[in-house]
Amino acid sequence: MDKIIVEGGQSLRGEVKISGAKNAALPILISSLLVDGSCTYSNVPDLKDIESTKKLLANLGVRVAMNNNAVKIDAAGLNNYEAPYELVRKMRASILVLGPLVARLKKARVSLPGGCSIGARPINLHLKGLAALGAKVDLVHGYVEASADTLRGAEIYFDTVTVTGTENLLMAAVLAEGITILRNSAREPEVVALADVLNKMGAKIEGIGTSVLKITGVDSLKPVAVSIIPDRIEAGTFMASAALTGGDIKIVDCEPTHLESVIHKLRLTGSDITIESNIIRVKGGDKISSIDIKTMPYPGFPTDMQAQFMVLMSVAKGFSVITETIFENRFIHVSELKRMGADIKISGNTAMITGVEKLMGAPVMATDLRASASLILAGLVASDTTEVNRVYHLDRGYEAIEKKFAALGAKIKRVKA
Numbered sequence: 580m581d582k583i584i585v586e587g588g589q590s591l592r593g594e595v596k597i598s599g600a601k602n603a604a605l606p607i608l609i610s611s612l613l614v615d616g617s618c619t620y621s622n623v624p625d626l627k628d629i630e631s632t633k634k635l636l637a638n639l640g641v642r643v644a645m646n647n648n649a650v651k652i653d654a655a656g657l658n659n660y661e662a663p664y665e666l667v668r669k670m671r672a673s674i675l676v677l678g679p680l681v682a683r684l685k686k687a688r689v690s691l692p693g694g695c696s697i698g699a700r701p702i703n704l705h706l707k708g709l710a711a712l713g714a715k716v717d718l719v720h721g722y723v724e725a726s727a728d729t730l731r732g733a734e735i736y737f738d739t740v741t742v743t744g745t746e747n748l749l750m751a752a753v754l755a756e757g758i759t760i761l762r763n764s765a766r767e768p769e770v771v772a773l774a775d776v777l778n779k780m781g782a783k784i785e786g787i788g789t790s791v792l793k794i795t796g797v798d799s800l801k802p803v804a805v806s807i808i809p810d811r812i813e814a815g816t817f818m819a820s821a822a823l824t825g826g827d828i829k830i831v832d833c834e835p836t837h838l839e840s841v842i843h844k845l846r847l848t849g850s851d852i853t854i855e856s857n858i859i860r861v862k863g864g865d866k867i868s869s870i871d872i873k874t875m876p877y878p879g880f881p882t883d884m885q886a887q888f889m890v891l892m893s894v895a896k897g898f899s900v901i902t903e904t905i906f907e908n909r910f911i912h913v914s915e916l917k918r919m920g921a922d923i924k925i926s927g928n929t930a931m932i933t934g935v936e937k938l939m940g941a942p943v944m945a946t947d948l949r950a951s952a953s954l955i956l957a958g959l960v961a962s963d964t965t966e967v968n969r970v971y972h973l974d975r976g977y978e979a980i981e982k983k984f985a986a987l988g989a990k991i992k993r994v995k996a
């Protein structure tokens with residue numbers, strides 16, 4: 580397995596171009612299953628998860644052609660309704676094929692995704708919503724087996740705000756008969772991006788960007804050509820690196836309106852942030868002030884930025900509290916940061932951090948995608964050398980992260996296993 584070696588102590592300066600958003604690309608590429616024709620997508624990030632999605636779609640009889648950051652998907656030949664365990668276990672977002680398959684083929688057999696390091700991540704709300712639309716849903720030998728002669732519009736309330744749950748039900752409802760109302764829906768930019776693409780395909784979705792989505796079913800959808808929105812979490816990760824290293828970075832090709840909570844919090848830590856159209860410039864302050872963070876569904880502070888902010892608070896002046904309200908086990912990076920000298924105490928879903936003068940370089944282990952990025956950030960400001968192992972987690976969600984950091988002046992390299 581590859582590892583990434585970081586020498587701490589460099590102030591990062593320059594420009595970094597943000598790639599397309601993984602969590603928008605996954606549902607949007609999968610929404611092609613709803614179309615009897617060929618869709619084209621640009622600004623698709625070159626990531627392991629996109630590769631997995633390509634394999635998943637090809638397995639369903641769909642033609643997928645990728646060329647750099649452009650993808651063409653022709654689902655006219657969709658002839659298989661099964662997503663097998665060996666594909667789903669590599670990428671839990673594969674569960675997003677469930678809604679489109681039932682909508683288009685009237686049946687689906689998708690492996691249950693199982694848990695992951697950050698939590699149990701059940702899909703009960705996905706299944707409850709599908710059943711509400713009239714599908715017969717059973718769990719058989721680790722698979723979801725769903726079928727419906729006709730999906731009929733219904734009123735669905737999500738007990739918990741769920742990003743992929745909202746996306747799955749959106750994709751199921753667009754071809755259902757009648758009107759579906761989704762209440763307590765997720766409002767993440769990636770959900771908005773999917774809804775916008777579905778409407779471009781000819782769907783009738785109202786209330787986009789709010790927590791109440793009204794979908795009027797249509798008979799069919801038509802092919803589209805669209806560009807994937809920028810990745811707000813990649814942008815936030817580089818913003819944090821400027822604050823952390825006292826640097827001066829221009830984050831280009833990003834969408835500042837998707838980052839309001841992160842911009843607000845970063846300013847409170849003492850960073851100077853200026854915004855112009857699709858550029859955010861972050862100048863790190865001469866000291867980092869401690870602040871408290873509580874992760875919430877959008878537009879609250881994103882859970883996918885929690886680990887990155889924990890690194891910032893680890894070397895801030897003072898005491899801070901980070902509360903993780905979305906996932907029950909998203910503090911795995913804490914033990915690795917403590918091995919680098921961070922002073923962090925955990926009590927339930929709350930982390931109490933006392934800033935230290937300096938972190939120490941160390942060999943560390945990546946466990947989930949965003950925790951891996953936080954270990955790279957820690958290495959950027961730690962003394963000496965940090966060796967981040969198991970970087971395949973990183974490659975799932977960050978496009979050439981070490982090259983982008985090196986271009987900003989970081990002393991960082993990938994060592995092939």
Ligand code: EPZ
Pocket residue numbers: 601602605672698699700701702703704705706739740741742743744765769882883905906907948949976
């Ligand atoms: C999406 O995961 C993202 N993944 C995650 O990003 C992100 O952290 C998460 O949303 C929260 O913003 C993709 O979009 C592919 P949820 P998702 O359903 O949809 C509970 C990354 O790093 N829940 O919004 O799986 C669940 O257990 C990844 O890119 C149920 O109880 O998250 C969690 O506590 C990590 N029942 C909460 O809701 C359900 O049926 C939010 O989960 C569904 C969810």
